Amino acid sequence: MKDARLFLDAVRLKMPADAKAVVLWLEPGSPVLHAAQANVSIADIGRMVDALKHAALPPVG
Secondary structure, eight states, X not given: OOOHHHHHHHHHHHSOTTOOEEEEEEOTTOOOEEXXXXXXXXXXXXXXXXXXXXXXXXXXX
């Protein structure tokens, strides 16, 4: 599995300076959700969480 922080750094190099990006990952066997972000505010993350809550996503697990 790629390291999400290295992946995000590589993506940042290809993005416009004002673009927003979030990478989320779970380590194998861990229930902890990790995140790395670029140009994303807490308010942006709140909107993303709200959108995910309202999305018709299948259950995980």
